[in-house]
Amino acid sequence: MNAACERFHKLHELEAAGELTARQFVRLDRHREACPSCLTLAQHADPLRLFQALAQERRDDEFWMGLNRSLRAGIAEERLQPPQGLLLPAYRVALAAVLVLGLGLMAGLLSPSLEAPPADPPAVLVTDVAPGEVRLPTVEFIQSEAATVYEMTVFGEDDRVIQVVMIFDDGIEL
């Protein structure tokens, strides 16, 4: 312990009494991380040192018996999924799809060479889908007299599955 440590005596006392403020704790903790003797002193008086024993906790082989089998099954299932490297985060794919369709629509509106009538922007519905409801990325296209519907399912790296539905030329408000 050195002279600098004496400045922290008062804080040690406050801590022992349970009266330390957050700001005081931050100061004291910073000092202790750099000062082994103060750290030892504090740990000796710390009622929560009891929990340091939990660092010894282990489970025996019996507890882990099914783990490797489960992991092998998980890996096998994983291989049925599309390769991870080809996937982009779902929200980026959804955003890109909306942008591409929006630009396509704008081009159709502005280009005099195209005969397509002016159209309203599509209604867009983006929803999370529970894993297991869909298995593969899909793009579906449905056209009827009432509306043109694009539906796309995208998969993200974080296991999210997002469904994007775009409805053109309809009177439905999503």
Added chain:
Amino acid sequence: MTDAPAGEDQALVDRIGAGDRDAFEKLVRRKRDWAFRLARRVVGQDEDARDVVQLAFLRLWKKVRGFRGGSEFDPWFHRIVVNLAIDWVRRESARRRSQADWAGEQRRAGGSGEQELPMGLRLQEVSRIFDDLAASLPARQRAIFALREIEGMSTDEVAKLMGIRSSTVRNHLFQARTTLRRALQARYPEYLPGGQEGKP
């Protein structure tokens, strides 16, 4: 903390990247205890913690090709475990339990470990007390307390692992320590310094 040499980990990681399942199982054996301890402190139950560990190793298998050689494996894998454990608690607590039910399950759940510790306690008893007291802490605070005070990581290491600032780690640690200390005082005063040594 895990205690295997970093070079050996990297060799295993390289082999796993090439699809070597034996290397994967070897790494699982090497890392499972640390991963379990941390997950256990955060999720509060053996079975849930084992599920989190399983998810973490599957995530490792999926992502290991994206792991850059040269960076440290342990912090990378620890981040996966911490994030999955915190997500697990948030999802499960929202889905199926109230906090009171959760704490009640901790009191009923048995752990393993028969080592005799100071104060006449067994590891199983310490684990049960921690689960009981920590039930009211947010998952993130439980993780920070476990990493700093149980696993002995430095504040900077915890901050890096959790992607937050060191000052944020210390603030969470202060909150966690204050809550645990008050709860220990109220419910297990015999374990406070100067209290009765051990339980009858």
